[in-house]
Amino acid sequence: MSVDAGTRSGDVHARQLAGLDALELTTRQRRGLASRTWSGIWPIASAVALVLVAWQLVVLAGWWPEYVFAGPVTTLGVLAERLGEAEFYTAVAVTMRRAVAGFALAIAVGLVAGALVSRIRPLRRAVGSLITGLQTMPSIAWFPLAILLFGLTESAIMFVVVLGAAPSIANGLIAGVDYTPPILLRAGHMLGLRRLRLYRHVILPASLPSFLAGLKQGWAFAWRSLMAGELLVIIANQPSLGEQLHFARELADSPGLLATMIVILVIGIVVDLLFGAADNALRRRWGLHQAAD
Amino acid sequence: MTAPLTEQAAGRAEGRGPAVRLEAVSKMYGQGRTGLLALDEVSLDVGAGEFVCLLGASGCGKSTLLSLVAGLDRPTAGRIEADGGRVAMMFQEPALFPWLTVSANIEMALRAKGVTRAERRARAAEFLETVHLGGFGAKRPHELSGGMRQRVALARALAQDADVLLMDEPFGALDAMTRDLLHDELERIWRERNLSVLFVTHNVREAVRLGDRVVLLSSRPGRVVEDFPVTLERPRRTDSAEVAEQAGRITDRLREEVMRHGR
Numbered sequence: 001m002s003v004d005a006g007t008r009s010g011d012v013h014a015r016q017l018a019g020l021d022a023l024e025l026t027t028r029q030r031r032g033l034a035s036r037t038w039s040g041i042w043p044i045a046s047a048v049a050l051v052l053v054a055w056q057l058v059v060l061a062g063w064w065p066e067y068v069f070a071g072p073v074t075t076l077g078v079l080a081e082r083l084g085e086a087e088f089y090t091a092v093a094v095t096m097r098r099a100v101a102g103f104a105l106a107i108a109v110g111l112v113a114g115a116l117v118s119r120i121r122p123l124r125r126a127v128g129s130l131i132t133g134l135q136t137m138p139s140i141a142w143f144p145l146a147i148l149l150f151g152l153t154e155s156a157i158m159f160v161v162v163l164g165a166a167p168s169i170a171n172g173l174i175a176g177v178d179y180t181p182p183i184l185l186r187a188g189h190m191l192g193l194r195r196l197r198l199y200r201h202v203i204l205p206a207s208l209p210s211f212l213a214g215l216k217q218g219w220a221f222a223w224r225s226l227m228a229g230e231l232l233v234i235i236a237n238q239p240s241l242g243e244q245l246h247f248a249r250e251l252a253d254s255p256g257l258l259a260t261m262i263v264i265l266v267i268g269i270v271v272d273l274l275f276g277a278a279d280n281a282l283r284r285r286w287g288l289h290q291a292a293d
Numbered sequence: 294m295t296a297p298l299t300e301q302a303a304g305r306a307e308g309r310g311p312a313v314r315l316e317a318v319s320k321m322y323g324q325g326r327t328g329l330l331a332l333d334e335v336s337l338d339v340g341a342g343e344f345v346c347l348l349g350a351s352g353c354g355k356s357t358l359l360s361l362v363a364g365l366d367r368p369t370a371g372r373i374e375a376d377g378g379r380v381a382m383m384f385q386e387p388a389l390f391p392w393l394t395v396s397a398n399i400e401m402a403l404r405a406k407g408v409t410r411a412e413r414r415a416r417a418a419e420f421l422e423t424v425h426l427g428g429f430g431a432k433r434p435h436e437l438s439g440g441m442r443q444r445v446a447l448a449r450a451l452a453q454d455a456d457v458l459l460m461d462e463p464f465g466a467l468d469a470m471t472r473d474l475l476h477d478e479l480e481r482i483w484r485e486r487n488l489s490v491l492f493v494t495h496n497v498r499e500a501v502r503l504g505d506r507v508v509l510l511s512s513r514p515g516r517v518v519e520d521f522p523v524t525l526e527r528p529r530r531t532d533s534a535e536v537a538e539q540a541g542r543i544t545d546r547l548r549e550e551v552m553r554h555g556r
Contacts, residue, residue: 013477017425020471024438186365187388190381191453192405201401205392286391287435 070255079259091239092263095230098154098240102161103222109162110169110218117170118177119199128174131167139164139225143232154238157229164225165218172214176207209282216275223268311338311374312457312489313362318371319514320357331357333514334371339457344483344490346504348497348543350551354515355493359459362491381455385462387442389434395445396421396430402452420448423482440471444478451482458483460492464499473531476502480528497540497547502531507543511550518550 031039052072059071066074082088117124117131142160150156180203188202230242241264248257282288320332331354339345347355360366361373363382389398399417408416421427424444434442443463450458464472480503483490494500500507507521521543525535 013474013481014425017474017478020474021426021438021441024440024471025436183384183386183388184390186382187384187390188401189365190363191402191449193401197405201404202390205390208392285433287433288391 066254067252068254070258075255075258075262078255079262082259087239091241091244092267094238095226095241096267098157098161098230099222099226102158102226103165103219105158106162106165106218106222107169107215110166110214111173113166114170114173114177118174124174131170131174134163135167135171135221137163139221140228140232142225143228146229147233152233152235154233154235156233157226160229161222161225165222168218168221169211169214172211172217173207175214176210177203179210180206209279209286209288212275212279212282216272216279219271219275220268223271227264310341312341312343313337313339313380313491314372314374315358315362316372316374318358318361318368318373320354320361320366321369330514332361332368333516335510335515335517337508337517339489339491341456341489342487344492344503344505346500346507347491347493347510348495348500348507348547349510349515350495350512350547353510353512355495355510356461358510358515359461359491359493362457363459375457379453379455380457380459381450381453382459383443383446383450383461383463385465387434387439387446389442389445389449391434393434394430395426395432395434395437398434398445399449399452402449406454416452417448420452421445423451424448424478438471440467440475443467443475447479447482451486456487457489457491460490462494463492465494465496472499476531477528479503497544498531498536501525501536501540501543502529509543509546509550512554519546 055072059066059069063069070078113127113131117127139160142163143156146156146159150159184202184206185198188198193201227242227245230240231246234243234246241260244260245257245264247253248260315335315337317334317336318332319330319334322329322331335354335358337345347358349355357366359382361368362375363380364375365382389395390401393401396414396417399420400413403413403416418427418430421430424447426441426444426448429437429441429445434445437445446463464475467475476499479490482488490503492500492503497507501523504523507523509518509521510516511518521539523539525539529536
């Protein structure tokens with residue numbers, strides 16, 4: 001075989017490969033933004049409509065007088081009124097500040113605990129099931145102790161929020177580390193990555209999806225604990241959503257109470273959607289779901 | 294072009310000693326009566342610049358043997374020498390990191406060596422050119438086809454600048470046409486870079502297509518049954534009569550081995 005023939009056959013070979021590559025590359029087109037938004041919105045819209053109808057029917061059935069159980073029209077009227085008041089936004093701001101601070105603290109605690117437990121074997125035997133146990137503990141059961149320890153302060157609320165959220169976050173990280181595909185560990189090992197570098201470049205990124213799931217669950221626990229806390233721990237001059245709920249019940253202000261509940265529900269759903277979007281973006285980047293969307 | 298290269302390889306083999314040497318290597322999983330002897334006193338040399346195919350039915354410990362050479366696992370008995378310890382490995386799956394781009398995957402091999410960022414990027418692009426994937430560096434692994442991913446894995450293995458390349462059924466999951474092209478590709482790279490290759494497969498024709506030698510292993514426990522030299526001129530074609538004929542003889546021997554377990 002002459003050199004010339006050799007290069008030519010190499011060239012043909014490269015072109016064959018390029019041809020196969022072009023044929024095998026999947027061209028997946030994403031649907032337009034409008035169509036995706038619509039497909040995301042209509043199930044939510046119809047669910048909301050369904051709830052409003054059911055609510056109105058219950059009110060019409062007349063099991064309770066209107067001043068005890070307000071109908072959707074009255075409630076939404078009160079809600080619309082509130083949206084125009086500064087006090088409402090102060091309350092939301094206080095609650096969200098607590099939520100964000102508590103959740104951030106829970107992430108820090110969960111990360112450290114998860115990292116330690118997943119790395120140190122004896123610790124994991126001792127603490128591993130304890131973390132799952134903590135997760136099943138209803139957060140409201142912590143409040144008597146929290147109030148004893150910290151009094152009626154924001155620290156008491158934070159204490160319970162962190163205890164509620166951190167176990168889920170730690171568990172997410174631990175599960176992610178545990179289920180790092182062995183083949184990637186072997187590949188990392190072959191590339192010369194050991195110990196901390198293996199942890200940083202392979203194990204941590206590989207556990208990201210599971211960690212994100214832990215964050216999402218942790219948020220749900222944090223939000224619940226926070227609402228329980230704000231109902232129980234009323235701090236003067238700090239209007240919050242939980243406090244509004246408390247006073248609405250004291251004053252038998254049914255539409256106000258229901259309006260606050262709607263706000264709490266909507267905030268919970270919006271944050272959950274944000275986590276869902278992050279999860280989707282991650283999965284798309286990694287090619288984890290090939291479903292049409 | 295073929296003959297001088299082979300002589301050259303043989304010359305290197307004499308001069309430097311084998312790239313990989315296994316002496317009476319045994320591997321036992323578990324202990325006592327419930328233990329499983331995966332490898333039983335396997336002795337095997339891979340000469341410098343040599344392409345050795347390891348062939349056997351399932352359960353013959355082929356993959357175990359590669360893991361031992363790669364240092365991913367320790368033998369129960371025996372000695373393994375890998376020349377300078379510079380060994381790269383390719384798996385049946387591409388085993389690419391899904392969170393990194395194609396280029397960053399290759400750069401990971403250089404990162405462990407402490408190469409600077411700019412140089413990593415440039416070298417990764419070169420290695421991608423080598424496997425005819427120039428311009429795909431910014432893609433994510435899942436955006437490529439199976440064959441392309443295996444070529445990225447090959448580029449990543451090459452980036453480790455190892456002299457010994459271990460391959461564990463790397464083309465097993467690919468369609469026949471892609472596999473044929475990747476055989477040509479691997480053969481070219483093997484020659485250009487004077488690699489020593491230990492290639493595990495259960496596909497007899499693939500072994501004859503690629504190997505200077507085909508080493509047949511028995512199953513449970515894995516032992517070396519026979520060492521077939523393949524002297525056919527390169528480049529070979531998997532569908533040629535010569536390859537088929539030689540593969541036929543090896544297949545017969547393999548079937549005898551498998552039949553022993555039927556009784």
